[in-house]
Amino acid sequence: MNKALLVWLIPMIQTFPALAAEKQVSALEDVSVLSSQTSAHFYLGGRLGWSVFKDACGREANACNDQTFGAGLYGGYQFNDWFALEGGVTDYGKPDARYDAGSVSADTFGAELSAKLSYSLSPKWSLFGRLGGAYQDIEKVSDNSKKQSSQDWNTLVALGVNYRLSPQWSLRSEYQFIDGIGDSRALQSDLHFTSLGLTYHFVQHTPTLNTSSTPAPSPELPQTVVIENVPVKINILFAFDSSHMQSSDELNQLVTEFKKGKLGQVFITGHSDNRGTKVYNQALSERRAKAVAEYLVENGVASEKLIVLGLGESKPVMSNATQDGQAKNRRVEVHFETQEERVQESAM
Numbered sequence: 001m002n003k004a005l006l007v008w009l010i011p012m013i014q015t016f017p018a019l020a021a022e023k024q025v026s027a028l029e030d031v032s033v034l035s036s037q038t039s040a041h042f043y044l045g046g047r048l049g050w051s052v053f054k055d056a057c058g059r060e061a062n063a064c065n066d067q068t069f070g071a072g073l074y075g076g077y078q079f080n081d082w083f084a085l086e087g088g089v090t091d092y093g094k095p096d097a098r099y100d101a102g103s104v105s106a107d108t109f110g111a112e113l114s115a116k117l118s119y120s121l122s123p124k125w126s127l128f129g130r131l132g133g134a135y136q137d138i139e140k141v142s143d144n145s146k147k148q149s150s151q152d153w154n155t156l157v158a159l160g161v162n163y164r165l166s167p168q169w170s171l172r173s174e175y176q177f178i179d180g181i182g183d184s185r186a187l188q189s190d191l192h193f194t195s196l197g198l199t200y201h202f203v204q205h206t207p208t209l210n211t212s213s214t215p216a217p218s219p220e221l222p223q224t225v226v227i228e229n230v231p232v233k234i235n236i237l238f239a240f241d242s243s244h245m246q247s248s249d250e251l252n253q254l255v256t257e258f259k260k261g262k263l264g265q266v267f268i269t270g271h272s273d274n275r276g277t278k279v280y281n282q283a284l285s286e287r288r289a290k291a292v293a294e295y296l297v298e299n300g301v302a303s304e305k306l307i308v309l310g311l312g313e314s315k316p317v318m319s320n321a322t323q324d325g326q327a328k329n330r331r332v333e334v335h336f337e338t339q340e341e342r343v344q345e346s347a348m
Contacts (some may be wrong), residue, residue: 042202044075047090047174049195051108056189057097068093070193076116078201081283084116086130092193102143108181108191109137112156120283123164128172130158136181136191150182162199172197234334236292237327240275243287245295245332255299257338263305264337268292270310271317271333273326278312286310292332 049070057064072090079085089111096105114132121127134156140148160174178191234250257263270289272281286309293308318325 039203040079042077043199045197045199046073047195047197049193051092052192053095053189054192056095061097061099063098066095068095081120082118086116087113092191104140104142106138106140111135114156121279126162128160128162132156134178138182154181155179167203168201170199170201172199230338232336232338236332238288238330240330243284243291245291251295254336255296255301258301265307266305267335268306268308269333271315271329271331272313273329274313274320282310282312285312288332292334
């Protein structure tokens with residue numbers, strides 16, 4: 001659903017709750033995925049791939065099988081949307097070769113620890129790179145000599161792409177290079193490993209929407225009580241390139257209205273100025289809107305009341321040509337209705 005169209009329809013949605021119920025779920029799909037990427041959490045995954053042991057076989061080999069199937073497990077902690085620490089273990093397979101003197105094979109296992117840096121392309125797609133150390137345990141077996149082994153640490157470099165299937169699940173494809181595993185006695189080679197992985201993210205459940213409408217209270221008798229819906233708009237301003245917000249008296253008043261049972265649907269829309277790329281500003285506006293939503297939920301507002309989205313730099317309220325205009329555009333708009341009771345005298 002076009003997010004700009006949703007904002008244009010907000011007054012109509014507030015007037016026609018049935019129309020709002022048709023639009024709410026798709027408005028938060030990308031925001032739910034984005035919030036799981038930006039919040040700190042643990043993750044765990046498994047991968048399958050193909051190992052290539054470059055220069056593993058000697059020139060005198062009659063037959064050389066230096067490409068094998070590999071599999072492993074990995075896990076880590078995502079500190080924010082761009083940085084994580086990750087560790088893993090992998091069975092890279094068993095390359096082998098045949099010489100005039102007999103056959104040789106080498107079981108190759110590895111453990112690794114690396115820093116993972118990510119760059120978001122969209123709420124679901126991201127690029128990442130890993131840099132760290134890899135430990136290999138290699139056991140070489142040949143027909144005419146005793147078992148030999150090699151254990152050492154080497155530099156690991158990896159590049160990949162990640163696709164978020166849902167807030168909890170993601171797919172990733174990765175190319176990994178380990179420089180110079182083994183030694184002259186056991187499988188001295190460069191290790192290339194291309195893999196496809198499935199990751200589970202231990203993230204908190206994001207706010208969901210309840211599409212049911214709340215009926216207005218019945219008038220009290222003997223007096224005639226009229227319930228009026230009063231629209232309210234709140235602007236929360238943010239610092240440059242920031243999604244951090246302080247306590248807000250206006251938002252606290254919104255929380256108070258909710259606790260009185262007088263709060264309708266709440267529409268939270270994030271915006272940015274035009275400094276930076278459109279892709280980055282879109283993600284930044286979504287993080288700002290999510291920060292306001294989390295503040296309200298933490299202070300007692302039901303998540304079912306919230307509709308959250310970001311519009312990036314597409315809807316400025318002032319010109320971005322001045323610093324003052326840019327400051328006014330770095331905002332989150334909160335639209336909601338509160339109910340007020342008015343006693344109306346009955347006709348004689």
